[in-house]
Amino acid sequence: MYLQLFRHRWTKTFRSTFFRQGWAIKILLGLAAIYFMAIFGSLGVFMKEILEEGFPDAERLTPIFSGGILMYLLADLVMRFFLQDLNVISVQHYLSLPISKKKIVNFLLQSSIFNFFNLIPLFFIIPWAIRVIPNEYSTLHTIIWPIATLGVVLSNHFLAIYLKRVLAVKAQIFWIIVLLLGGLYALHFFQVIDLTEVSTALFLPLAQSHYLAWWPLILALIVYQVNYRFLLGMTHLDRWQTKAKEASSLRFAFLENRGPLGMMIANELKLIVRNKRTKTVVYMCFFFALYGLIFYTQETYVEGYSWLLFVGIFTTGIFMINYGQFLVSWESSYFDGILTRAYEMETYYKSKYYLLVASAVVMYILTLPVVYFGITYAGPENVPANELILKVLGINTATFIYNMGINSAVLLFASTYNKKPIDLSKGSAFNYQGTGAAQWVIVIPLMVVPLLLFQAFNVFDKPQAGLMVMAAMGFIGLATHRYFIKQTIKNFKEKKYINAEGYRQHD
Amino acid sequence: MSIIEVKELKKVYNGVCVLNIPNLEFKAGQSLGLVGNNGAGKTTLFRLILDLIKASEGQVRSKGEDVSKNEDWKNFTGSFVDEGFLIDYLTPDEYFQFIAKLHNMSHGDLEAHLNRYEDFFAGEIRGKKKYIRDLSKGNQKKVGVVGALLGNPDILILDEPFANLDPSTQFRLRDELKRLDRETDITMLISSHDLAHVTEFCERIVILDKGEVVKDIHTNAQTLKELEDFFIQKIKKEDLASGPEIMEES
Numbered sequence: 117m118y119l120q121l122f123r124h125r126w127t128k129t130f131r132s133t134f135f136r137q138g139w140a141i142k143i144l145l146g147l148a149a150i151y152f153m154a155i156f157g158s159l160g161v162f163m164k165e166i167l168e169e170g171f172p173d174a175e176r177l178t179p180i181f182s183g184g185i186l187m188y189l190l191a192d193l194v195m196r197f198f199l200q201d202l203n204v205i206s207v208q209h210y211l212s213l214p215i216s217k218k219k220i221v222n223f224l225l226q227s228s229i230f231n232f233f234n235l236i237p238l239f240f241i242i243p244w245a246i247r248v249i250p251n252e253y254s255t256l257h258t259i260i261w262p263i264a265t266l267g268v269v270l271s272n273h274f275l276a277i278y279l280k281r282v283l284a285v286k287a288q289i290f291w292i293i294v295l296l297l298g299g300l301y302a303l304h305f306f307q308v309i310d311l312t313e314v315s316t317a318l319f320l321p322l323a324q325s326h327y328l329a330w331w332p333l334i335l336a337l338i339v340y341q342v343n344y345r346f347l348l349g350m351t352h353l354d355r356w357q358t359k360a361k362e363a364s365s366l367r368f369a370f371l372e373n374r375g376p377l378g379m380m381i382a383n384e385l386k387l388i389v390r391n392k393r394t395k396t397v398v399y400m401c402f403f404f405a406l407y408g409l410i411f412y413t414q415e416t417y418v419e420g421y422s423w424l425l426f427v428g429i430f431t432t433g434i435f436m437i438n439y440g441q442f443l444v445s446w447e448s449s450y451f452d453g454i455l456t457r458a459y460e461m462e463t464y465y466k467s468k469y470y471l472l473v474a475s476a477v478v479m480y481i482l483t484l485p486v487v488y489f490g491i492t493y494a495g496p497e498n499v500p501a502n503e504l505i506l507k508v509l510g511i512n513t514a515t516f517i518y519n520m521g522i523n524s525a526v527l528l529f530a531s532t533y534n535k536k537p538i539d540l541s542k543g544s545a546f547n548y549q550g551t552g553a554a555q556w557v558i559v560i561p562l563m564v565v566p567l568l569l570f571q572a573f574n575v576f577d578k579p580q581a582g583l584m585v586m587a588a589m590g591f592i593g594l595a596t597h598r599y600f601i602k603q604t605i606k607n608f609k610e611k612k613y614i615n616a617e618g619y620r621q622h623d
Numbered sequence: 624m625s626i627i628e629v630k631e632l633k634k635v636y637n638g639v640c641v642l643n644i645p646n647l648e649f650k651a652g653q654s655l656g657l658v659g660n661n662g663a664g665k666t667t668l669f670r671l672i673l674d675l676i677k678a679s680e681g682q683v684r685s686k687g688e689d690v691s692k693n694e695d696w697k698n699f700t701g702s703f704v705d706e707g708f709l710i711d712y713l714t715p716d717e718y719f720q721f722i723a724k725l726h727n728m729s730h731g732d733l734e735a736h737l738n739r740y741e742d743f744f745a746g747e748i749r750g751k752k753k754y755i756r757d758l759s760k761g762n763q764k765k766v767g768v769v770g771a772l773l774g775n776p777d778i779l780i781l782d783e784p785f786a787n788l789d790p791s792t793q794f795r796l797r798d799e800l801k802r803l804d805r806e807t808d809i810t811m812l813i814s815s816h817d818l819a820h821v822t823e824f825c826e827r828i829v830i831l832d833k834g835e836v837v838k839d840i841h842t843n844a845q846t847l848k849e850l851e852d853f854f855i856q857k858i859k860k861e862d863l864a865s866g867p868e869i870m871e872e873s
Contacts, residue, residue, distance in 0.1 A: 363751075363752040386717070450708060452675055459725065
């Protein structure tokens with residue numbers, strides 16, 4: 117019976133949307149996984165050498181290693197909190213079957229152990245146990261120490277899922293945890309307590325003592341029990357029902373009263389602010405408005421034009437690139453409604469066009485203070501700040517106009533090739549739903565073409581002319597946007613059956 | 624006069640013909656019920672009439688115009704096939720306002736229209752701060768059906784409008800459709816698994832089976848019996864076809 121449940125869990129993982137994604141994404145994510153494992157693996161294996169170099173006078177390294185454990189656990193807790201899945205709902209369908217609740221709860225807890233976040237610590241624990249512990253402490257501890265440390269990891273694991281579950285029921289807890297962790301870090305920062313010392317005191321005995329080494333395992337069992345009791349009391353479905361959020365009163369009334377066009381823009385804005393995944397896109401935009409700081413502050417990047425041009429296109433067009441490449445896909449769940457309602461297609465696409473253009477304006481304005489203050493206060497020392505500010509402003513203005521005129525039209529047209537549905541309610545971290553070959557190809561006209569265009573002038577040492585041409589192209593694009601919209605609609609009508617078919621393939 | 628004509632219509636998926644209707648005409652002002660088991664082709668027919676899928680052969684003409692070439696039908700056709708017609712992150716009120724705007728309805732007209740459906744909504748739809756996605760299936764259906772009726776369409780297409788509705792609402796909807804049939808010259812195309820409901824208010828009933836029209840009846844006192852007989856006979860035929868073992872078991 118128990119085995120059967122685990123087998124289901126296995127099948128579920130392999131039949132999940134993740135494994136049904138295209139090969140390109142699978143390979144890419146696979147490579148990313150290997151990359152991270154290689155990094156953590158080598159970090160773990162060479163931790164001894166790294167610490168030896170950092171603390172050449174240390175007699176033994178394990179106390180230093182132990183001193184870092186608490187910090188790692190706190191960081192780990194935060195990471196798990198935000199990234200680790202909770203599969204509460206996944207046992208719903210067992211509740212009505214003749215399986216005892218105790219078994220279901222145990223299964224739920226135990227199956228959660230097989231998790232990426234529990235894998236990473238192994239990369240550190242195992243090499244350390246083999247390479248360092250036997251030299252510094254008894255051989256017996258080569259076995260005791262890793263087991264005890266695993267107990268620590270598991271305690272943290274169960275603590276994280278407990279907090280997250282409690283949070284699902286009581287949202288206020290979040291702020292208490294934030295305050296607690298923040299306070300702890302503040303105490304450490306202002307040297308009231310030293311977390312490193314606390315950590316050494318807690319975790320060094322795992323390598324020294326025969327008896328104290330068992331406390332993490334006991335702690336893990338206790339936290340497990342706490343989880344178990346909590347979940348057992350929560351097996352009635354209604355206790356998990358989070359109340360549907362009240363509808364936002366943000367209605368964009370000034371747009372709604374401007375006829376169908378305003379109404380459609382208002383609808384799209386509502387789409388953005390009322391759905392999880394699109395909201396993440398907006399947060400990302402604010403984050404990427406600061407992206408330029410990485411480049412403006414380094415001499416190597418600000419010497420030429422290419423890097424700054426890339427930054428200009430990217431920052432003023434970040435919303436376009438992130439949101440615009442899934443145009444219409446966002447609306448996949450009601451695409452049939454769009455096709456059968458008396459939508460004026462020109463108005464429909466115009467509303468999207470205006471939205472993209474407006475986003476470029478907003479992003480351009482947001483980057484202005486970043487450019488000014490970033491360069492004034494943190495610019496490279498050997499470069500005169502005023503000159504650099506003017507240079508970057510020139511580049512940003514040219515790329516901004518290019519984004520408005522050309523890239524918006526390109527994205528509009530490209531949207532007619534989107535045919536993968538998007539579930540708006542899912543968050544966007546690690547979410548590749550709706551991503552297809554089109555999303556990879558689109559980078560070429562958006563980023564590569566303007567860079568090449570500019571280079572054509574730059575190689576002849578006429579960067580100013582290159583910027584002028586980009587801006588001019590942008591203005592031409594803006595002036596002729598009706599033509600682009602017409603072509604887009606033409607293509608939309610040709611592709612609509614295929615796209616509608618694709619959009620209906622919901623999970 | 625025929626308002627919708629289906630001509631030599633065929634839909635083939637991966638070499639399998641799922642719909643094949645040589646000729647079917649819907650008269651203006653007539654209410655037509657479409658019945659058939661799952662997979663009989665009802666939704667496919669509706670989708671073809673609404674130009675949501677491309678016909679493999681043939682065409683559908685709405686008021687004389689091929690629906691896949693001319694989009695005028697969108698202005699006089701109201702439809703609700705599934706939740707894929709609803710903008711789920713809007714509140715019902717916002718959704719109605721949006722549809723009204725597409726049909727150039729004034730605010731007053733919209734209010735007057737919606738007020739007629741106060742009973743049907745049972746106080747669960749309007750003025751609530753809830754997104755459509757957070758409504759129950761039944762309430763979503765109410766929004767969809769009333770949304771389809773906005774803009775006083777000449778043609779109304781509803782797929783399974785009674786499914787997921789509670790009994791009271793089913794009767795309210797049936798009465799409303801009856802009233803529309805009686806008082807306006809709207810043409811209704813309604814599919815349903817509920818034989819009693821469709822015989823109640825549809826003047827004509829078409830049975831689809833495996834993508835073909837197998838019966839086309841003008842409703843009278845015997846129609847319900849006739850429909851029931853058809854489906855009972857169908858089970859018997861299938862049992863016979865599947866061999867003697869199953870016969871023994873049953």
